[in-house]
Amino acid sequence: MTDISLSDTSVHLTRAATARKAGGGDSRFRYTALGAALLVLLIFAGVFVSLIAGSTLAFKAFGFGFITSQAWSPTREVFGALGPIYGTLVTSVIAMAIALPVGIGIAIFLTELCPRMLRRPVGIAIELLAGIPSIIYGIWGLFVFAPWFQEHVQTPVINALGDVPVLGTLFGGASYGIGIFTAGLILSIMILPFISAVTRDVLETVPNVLKEASYGLGSTQWEVMKKVAVPFSRVGIVGGAMLALGRALGETMAVTFVIGNAHRIAPSLFAPGTSISATIANEFSEATSDLYVSSLIYLGLVLYAITFIVLVFALLLLRSMERKAGK
């Protein structure tokens, strides 16, 4: 009798211990998960804080005038961000002007027109293009694309437009191959698959009944796209485009190789220039004085602020699109 009751208690005790242990582990596990989530927030805040801390010296020296000044002289220790900011914005605008229509075209092709058999392979190929590291675009741009572009596009264009008033200035000067325009073109190839992937995902959320109703009324494919699918997913397409813009603004290696690294803003788009990221990448290891390093970090802060604003808009638009699609 006693025997049984003894073993009974011991069994009971082990169970209680297991349960307690499991329960204790449970809250520890929960806090670990919470801690990891908070760490994500901490990293984000850390990036901002470290950039602000690092740029204090330059901010004290130049203030907000840094953003509007074109001066960049490491020997005289005078720095201004206008040249790099100009390069970043112009290359991104060129990239978006090309990649946006083409990317949307690819997405429409993939969702609506592509024969079912080709849909997967073409989609995968486009996504692989998105996976190629930016340094590959850079080396390809420098050794293959820029020389080809110089010989077959720049030189003829410069010769043809040389005397036309406005275009002659925009596309004038010497043909170097590398420059702001080339960087914009390489960027456009880089963000193209990204835009088409996001747009495709958004277009796939258009309910089939809407499209079928429109086809039922006799619409052509173009009309269904223009009047049903695109209006329905407009917010998402804009969000995706802004996400791509965020990527273009911050892209470093693809641009650094081909932009030419010149701080002076030239009137011609074919002229060499620089972007914020290219300036940081090219000059950081050569920056000897504290003020030089601090100015480069200030540049980084400007870039982060610009991309942050673009990304917040992009994400808010995409979120509202998701809600609409009932995800």
Add this chain to the structure above:
Amino acid sequence: MSSSGLANSTLYLRRRIANGVFIALSLGAAVFGLIWLTFILYALLKNGIAALSPTLFTEATPPPGSKGGLSNAIVGSVVMSLGAVALGTPIGLFAGTYLAEYARYGRLAFIVRFVNDILLSTPSIITGLFVYELVVAPFHRFSGIAGALALTVIVIPVVVRTTENMLLLVPNGLREAAFALGAPQNFVIKSVTWKAAQAGIVTGVLLAVARILGETAPLLFTALTNNFMSWDVTKPIASLPYVIYQFATGPYEDLHTLAWGGAILVTATVLVLSILARMLEKKQRN
């Protein structure tokens, strides 16, 4: 009657032409996209194949004018990527788990998700500056550790995102069944939901590796580079992307060839990893 019929048929013709133009344009867009992929891969093969030889893996980067390989860069890339994955995966896994299992609809989860998406798209050169300020500047020392940390900051958001997405695919019935048996939540997560989402979580890690293997910008002022074979992560260490950048922008022809060889290695590895990840993800979704 006949005039309106005529108007109708011209209208119809116009609509059909517009549609034809539209189809041609979007077909053209797809061809345009694929052409670049072909051009880039072709250029890689054409220029890099000459550099592909066993010495690429056995010898360290040479000074200009002599022969050599990329062994130090390969070692550095592997060491730093492994370090970044070893550190970033648990953090990303737990953070993603928090979002999907503990606070799915909470306010904190919303904020973390949003901030994570921002980190996911943060320019990698900014990540490099961050780690420079955090680790390199205070200790006055470039190191493999700093490089690995910079890559970790890139790994975390990728893993968080995929982990959460994959855990959300796990049907609630599985969780409820385990809870009904009296299992505590940590047990449910570890033995049921993580198990069910295993392939998907591995997908996230593969995608993260594919992403960091080609990253150059965050290494420029963290890991720097090293012309000699080195396993010491407390000192500057070479990496494939850095060496490609260094050699390609230099003036020496033979180093250009090595840069192309490195470019082939990186691209091939990244593409294989992406394809593997895609296959695993498909398995997870089925």
